Amino acid sequence: MEQIITPHWxxxxxxxxxxxxxxxxxTSAVVGRFAAGGVPEAQACVAAARRAFEASDWPLAPRLRQRVMLDWAAALRPRVDALAELLTRENGKPLAASRGEVLGSISEIEYYAGLTRHIPGHVLEPEPGVLSTMTREPAGVAAVIVPWNAPGILLVRGLCPALAAGCTTVVKPAHQTALFNxxxxxxxxxHPQIPPGVVNVFAETGHDGAKLLATHAEVDVxxxxxxxxxxxxxxxxxxxxMKKxxxxxxGKSCAIVLPDADIDAVxxxxxxxxxxxxxxxxxxxxxxxAHADCFDAMKAALAKALDALAIGNGLDDGIAMGPLIDIPSRDRIAAQIAKACEQADEVVLRGTIPDRPGAFLTPTLVHHQDTHAFFMQEEIFGPFVSIERFEDEAEAVQRANHTTFGLSASVWTNDGAAGLRLARALRNGTVWINEHNKLFPEAETGGFRQSGIGRLHGYDALADFTELKHIYQAPGVVARG
Structure with missing residues (x-):
């Protein structure tokens, strides 16, 4: 694939x-090449998006917006396998995971295409003959900054609600996955019907263009x-x-395991x-x-499960975990993990850097009870996990909520009432019961506290890309009697 060369758009x-x-x-091989820009390209993208928002019919044409997105999704279906392979080659994740992400991205595009023609407002009559009409209108130019870890899903869950709402857009992909995006x-x-400037894309190896988007007066979201x-x-x-x-x-996601759970399966x-x-x-x-009654069993079973994972090139059969995104990131994460191992109460499974090419790092599991430790509070963005013991539900909630984050958590139990009690008490935007990492286009996700602002996926994502307008009029009432 060395012949791939992708431009800005x-x-x-x-x-x-x-x-x-x-x-x-x-493998450290070159997958392809992408046009690398910066501030000039960012400025040109914003100017084009602003012109399209002010002059084209895009913000006013929900049927056009729906048709364009449906056609986009349909055009991607024959390309699923090729896109999945490209994603694995750029990102490293196992091919099955890449294929699932591409299919999930198509599903998300279709979901927002379906919503495009139903973005309703409402009308009130606060006084006789007085009408207050609330309309939900596109916010303007939306800039979508996409990371490399899930570049399909994380692109479409921002771009699609923006397009559905009628915004025009600037997309800045991560350089590590610019070819896939x-x-x-x-x-x-x-697409022959999309007006020029509705979707603009630029890539860069630095951050200057992205910084411009955050300060640019013509970017609304x-x-x-x-x-x-x-x-x-x-x-x-x-x-x-004052952008939206x-x-x-x-995140620092906790998984709470109660003693009635099937430990080996969990x-x-x-x-x-x-x-x-x-x-x-x-x-x-x-x-x-893990509850004290199952702590030792959970610790041993998790160490065994982590140690048994097949780690290698995501294109190979049977691989459960691929490399980290690049060698500098791998080395930085490995240094953080080494520091955590020095301070942990117990190193249950120590990860290593395999003697092979690529950015590989095997998983680490530590036991530690003090939730104030840096590795219990800070997000270590790699295959590292801690395990701790609790005595009752109140202690589990106290421990889980001792964090500045609040993105997600899971509860593992066969007791439905206990699972729901704990889910209600956890300060997280998403809580799974007997699952982890189940995300759907239809279900909003986002974080409490320092895990974020707003929601993506689901109907409520449209709120991030729209403004609510109140239109007052007083037509009066027909004389009665």
């Missing part, structure tokens, strides 16, 4: 600049998925222009939750809280 046309290489994290977007960008630290930078940068923000940020699912995208997902399992 600005105002309905391909724009070429000096190209940078995209690297396979499993370009291939996923290609049928949309080249920023949709960002990434770390809490960067989310805070975006909030500060966006303050002067849709931010899904870091261990298998938690191991998958720990190592999803090599632990590089904000909803990955970071902490396991």
């Amino acid at each position: 600005i105002d309905g046309a391909a724009v070429h600049t000096i190209a940078a290489g995209s690297i396979d994290p499993a 370009a291939a996923l977007l290609d049928p949309l960008l080249r 920023i949709c960002f998925t990434g770390s809490t630290a960067v989310g805070k930078e975006i909030m500060r940068a966006a303050a002067d222009t 923000l849709s931010l899904e940020l870091g 261990a298998q699912k938690l191991a998958a939750g720990v190592t999803i995208i090599a632990g590089q997902q904000c909803t990955a399992v970071r902490r396991v809280l």
Whole structure:
């Protein structure tokens, strides 16, 4: 695939600049090359999006918006296998996971296409003959900054509600997965009915263009998925222009295991939750809280399940976990894990860097009871998990909620009432019962506290890309009697 060269897409046309290489994290081979830009390209994208919002029919034409998105989804279906392979080559995740992500992305596009023609307002009559009409209108130009860990789903869950609402857009993909995002977007960008400037795309190897989006007065919405630290930078940068923000940020997801759970079966699912995208997902399992009656069994079963995972090139059969995104990231995460192992009460399973090419790192499991430790509070974005003991439900909730994050959690039990009690008490935007990492286009996701602002997926995502307008009129009433 070394022949792949992807351009920027600005105002309905391909724009070429000096190209940078995209690297396979499993082999360090060059997958292809993408046009690398920065501030000039970002400025051109914003200007094109603003022109399209002000001058085209896109914000006013829900049937057109629906047709374009349905056609985009249909055009992607014959390309699922090729897109999945490209995603694995750029990102490293197992091929089955990549295929699932591509299919999930298509499903999400179809979901928002379905909503496009039903974005209702409402009318009140607060006084006789006085009508207050509330309309939900597109917010304007939306910038969608896409990370590399799930670049299909995390692109469409921001771009599609923006398009459904009638916004025009600027997409800034992560450079690590710029080729995949370009291939996923290609049928949309080249759709014969989409007005020029509705969707603009630029890539960069740095961050200058993305920073411009956060401060630009002509950008009305920023949709960002990434770390809490960067989310805070975006909030500060966006303050002067008072942009709408849709931010899904870091997490420190807990899994609470009650003693009636099937420990061996739960261990298998938690191991998958720990190592999803090599632990590089904000909803990955970071902490396991096991009741004292099952703590020893849970610790042993989880260590066994993690140790048994097949780790290797995501294109190979039977691989459960691929490499991290690149070698510098792998080395940084390995250093954090080593520091955590020095401070933990017990190192149950120590991860290693395998003697092979690529950005591989095996999983680590530690036992620690002090929730104040840095590795119990900070998100370590790799295959690392801690396990701790609790005595009762109140202690489990206290431990789980001792965090600045609040993105997701899970509860594992055969007692339905206990599962619901704990789910209600946890301060998280999503709580799964007897599952982890189950996400759907129809179900809103987002974080409490420092895990974010707003919601993506589901109907409520439209709120992040619309403004509510009150129109007053007083036509009066026909004389009575």
